[in-house]
Amino acid sequence: MTTYRIGIDVGGTNTDAVILNENYKVIAETKSPTMEDVSEGIYMAMRDVINKANIPLDKIKFAMLGTTHVTNAIVERKKLNRIAVIRIGAPATLAVKPFVGTPLDLKGILGNFVYLVRGGHEFDGREITKIDENHLYRIANEIKGHIDSIAITSVFSPVSNAHELRAREIMNEVLGEDIPVSLSSEIGSVGLLERENATILNASVVKIARTTINGFVNALEKEGIKNARVYLGQNDGTLMSVEYALKYPILTIACGPTNSLRGASYLTGEANSIVVDVGGTTTDVGVLVSSFPRESSLAVEIGGVRTNFRMPDLVSVGLGGGTIIRINEENSFKIGPDSVGYELPQKSLVFGGDTLTATDVVVALGKANLGDPSKVQFLDKEVMSRIYAKMVEMVEMAIDQMKTSAEPVPVILVGGGSILVPDKLEGASKVVKPNNFGVANAIGSAIAQVSGQIDKIFSLDRLGRQKTIEYAKKLALQEAIDAGAEEDTCSIVDLEDIPLSYLPGNATRITVKAAGNLRINMTE
Incomplete structure (x- = not known):
């Protein structure tokens, strides 16, 4: 029986949506501007991709959402x-x-x-x-x-x-x-x-999470999708059920970049590489390790608050399709970090606006063809070339920050703004831009697995090292199953064992992550 899944990912500039069949083939894709009311952008993207797909709505069995609602609430101090x-x-x-x-x-x-x-x-x-x-x-x-x-x-x-x-x-x-x-x-x-x-x-953020999830479910029903199970993306590149998301909404933070990493891995088949995700506002650079995002080993600040739950290891650069370029009288320039964001189609020069953006630079140099190129022909090509060289250097420096050695590594380009980046980069053994690169984040949301993770200190004096590690693995596997993973497909995808020599009792910190495919048959 043919079934479908819809994946939606909310970015700072665009909200992307895709519909995949049971073989994870893209049936339809779309990009809609991210509205000031984020929910409105989700509804628009959903409506558009459903119309493009032209499939029986009762065959859509899964709906996945990667959202910035929680992040925005903390950063903006709203609706807490x-x-x-x-x-x-x-x-x-x-x-x-x-x-x-x-x-x-x-x-x-x-x-x-x-x-x-x-x-x-x-x-x-x-x-x-x-x-x-x-x-x-x-x-x-x-x-x-x-x-x-x-x-x-x-x-x-x-x-x-x-x-x-x-x-x-x-x-x-x-x-x-x-x-x-x-x-x-x-x-x-x-x-x-x-x-x-x-x-x-x-x-x-429990209240904002509940409002977001209910809004997503209501939007699905409004479009006639009444049989789909709903999941949210979390910041390790996997999914969690609605019930899990309502308990742990903080885990949705940074799910956008991790969705892009997972989507990039799926689209290219690369399990270990660097992913450069260029959006309308920022460029996020992350590392794939065994097809999953490398996690940060450092404490992470969210909205000015220092936390220590699991987060992807990312470098973000203020460079995207909507990044504002300022040129002064001496032809020196400043790139960003501010962006026109979702107003790119109104404000960028090539679309008839009055703001010079990174998109205008690549169109003026003939490296991309969109909008009306005649509207940027007056720009000084020498200055544009210097700006472009600096943009490329910003990306290469971010890649260099994420590498663990001087050796060249494969680089995957995704995101709608990846037209800004050339197909050759310093430090890259190859640069791959896959099909459907513009909606890799929504694809990553749609194809994601379900995971569970434990991070605890154990005393090895009780069970010994091997039995303690096996016990930790069982805990992680059960976490994944509880979150909605199919037991038969669950496996350990990451294990870290760190002896704590400053504590007595042969203490060891063990971190284990397990992941598996979505459970198809679940009791409601």
């Missing part, structure tokens, strides 16, 4: 939940309070209900002190009716989450099941403050 922040760790963690280092404007929005509770664990799972349940009951009654969600963080909860689970039980008992509770052990890795920050951000 009223939250309560509970840290379980007194008396051991009183020296540094929650929200240390958080920008004051964000702290002003989120930091009204902050509590420190006795409890927590040591690195090896031993209790620091018993959890103060009476305090938790008092907190629950105090915040009742004043908050939308709760962030709970306990010391070393990636090792033992017993106190976080008990705190959630108490919150649910007093406040009911409708108030979402985010647990740090399910979001971040070891490192109290960064994990706490990630949990706070997760709790703050």
Whole structure:
């Protein structure tokens, strides 16, 4: 039986959509401007690609969305939940309070209900002190009716989450099941403050995630797609179910660039290479390792907040199709970093506008043919050539930053703005621009697998190294299955084992990621 899947990815300039058949062949693709109201751009792209595909709508069985809603909410400080922040760790963690280092404007929005509770664990799972349940009951009654969600963080909860689970039980008992509770052990890795920050951000965006998901589902039904299972892209290049996304909306951050990496791998068959994704606003450069994005080993800042949950290792450069070029009287120039973004079709010179953009530069030099080339013939070719050389140098420097050796590596060009980049680059053994390169991000969303990951500290004295690693693998596989992966197709795609010599008990930090294909038959 022929079935189809629709993939949509929201970028800063364009919202891309594709429809694939069961063999992952592209049936239709489209690009629509990303609107100020992001949902409106999604609806337009969906409507257009459905009209182009001309297929029975009841045969569309999967719908995948990569969205910037959550990222925008944090960066713009809009539509965030009223939250309560509970840290379980007194008396051991009183020296540094929650929200240390958080920008004051964000702290002003989120930091009204902050509590420190006795409890927590040591690195090896031993209790620091018993959890103060009476305090938790008092907190629950105090915040009742004043908050939308709760962030709970306990010391070393990636090792033992017993106190976080008990705190959630108490919150649910007093406040009911409708108030979402985010647990740090399910979001971040070891490192109290960064994990706490990630949990706070997760709790703050539950409402916007629910609105986005409901809007996407309603848009599908409005277009007559009523039988599709809905998934959201997450920042490791895999998918998560609606239920999973509602619990962990923070994991949708950076799903756009990772969708592009996964799409680039699928379109070229390259499993290990550098991907250059050129959009309308930025160029994102990432690394494929075994067909998945290489993860960052550093703490990542989101909206000025330092966090430590898994994020792709990316370099972003302020260069895209809509990047504004400024030339002064001496013919020196400045490239970006600002962009006309989704207004490129109105503001760029080749489209009749009055703003010189990177797109105008490549058209003026005859390296691309779009819009009306006669509108840029007056531009000084020598100056345009110098600007273009600098644009190429910006991309080559970003590639160089991502390489782990001086050896040339394969480079894949994707994104609608990749017309800006030549087919030969310094440091590249080859430059590949596949078919459907302009919608690689939407394709990456549509073909993505489902994953699960664990990142915990284990004491090898208990089970020994091999048995501990096997146990960690089982936990990761179960995470993937819980997220919607087909058990028979699940496999371990990444494993890292780091001995922690500064801790007693033969302690080791083990990170395991498992991934598998979407489960076809699932009970509703």
